[in-house]
Amino acid sequence: MSIIHEIHNVVTPVDFSDNSKLIAESAAYLAGKFGASMHLIFVVQNFEDYSGFFVPQMTLPSLEGELAESAETKMASFSAEMKEFCESAGVKELKYKVLMGDVGEKIVEYANDVEADLIVMGTHGYKGLEKIMFGSVADKVVRAASCPVTTINPYTCCE
Template sequence: MFDNILVPTDGSECAEAAVGYAEDLATRTDASIHVLCVADSRTLENAPQHDLFKKERTEIAERTSTELSESGVSTEQAVRTDIPHRAIREYATEADIDLIVMGTHGRTGVERFLLGSVTEKVVRLSDVPVLTVPAQENGEVTYPYSDILVPTDGSQGAEVVIPSAVEIATTYDARIHALSVVDTMGLGVERSSGEILNALEDSAQSAVDAVEEQATESSVSAVETATDHGTPSRRIRSYIEDHDIDLVVMGTHGRSGIERYLLGSVAEKIVRTSPAPVMTVRQPE
């Protein structure tokens, strides 16, 4: 499953929350956690506090690594000076990272619905899955996972996430929920023929059936499937809240995704607004 998990941290509350999620997963899968702190080279240039800032980053990495080691997790730590999202991706390649776990906001995140720029770029460009963890006001966590949601439209970008979702569900003995939303608003289907709507509904059903089939073959304890109509991001968000979803696993691109550097609008909205952590998986080129 996961052998090497990368946790970029700047010591912020949201980043620290992500450490807990990484620790729980590493404990269950016997994975190693790599703690990475990045000193932003753009802000350090000619800055009088250059040495102090790098020292702070080193202390954060050491403190986090020590806490993880004391809980029995194998850890490695690193401090880099670079543009943060670039340093994270380069480290992931160098260390053969299988999963990146990070908060949706760093120290500069000031609004709940404003995805941190570093996180956004890592999600868009990472070659490995990225688990984004939102800050919880009450400090609650959603692990151990009981209910995992897999939104799907049947595209290759959506289907590539199924093995990851199944593995996590098996690890946590969790239920998988497969949801496909017919985008009646975006496609103007309400004004189209019943034949077109029926075809889209059949496609949605086939998409959730594919998830159910793979999950059942892998002996996932329970699987629920559902189809819905409306704006996909809104219906997915409603499903998360209505069914107390603990984790969302989805592709970064669906049927409308055409470029690597353009995050699918549905995935982007869910990462930004979901009350539960979201694992995004990009389709290999």
């Protein structure tokens, strides 16, 4: 049995925060070292779980549809910005996808669908009430993924 694990597909969730580029570049560097394809994904949170917290001015399906449209536009732009870096890093192919639902579940589901060999994602360091209400997406993914997960704390990785 070989302990060497070949990497062909790297999945990287982004949230368009200031740290997304740093996380994506780190993932591209790793994918490039293996000559792997990189899959950038963004998950639009399903608001059904939070419908009791507020009363929106528009219906939830309408709000989610607008968020998904906006996310598609942002993801296309983000991927275009990443293309040159990925090529110079040796990434075989750059793909992107916008999904909708529970963030942790969708990341794991997508990784399974594309037979990911590695997930590279950032941590957010939620504390206190935020962690109780929203949990840690990275923690959910680490626990449920069927492939290795590398997490990057963007606040400490590049000081």
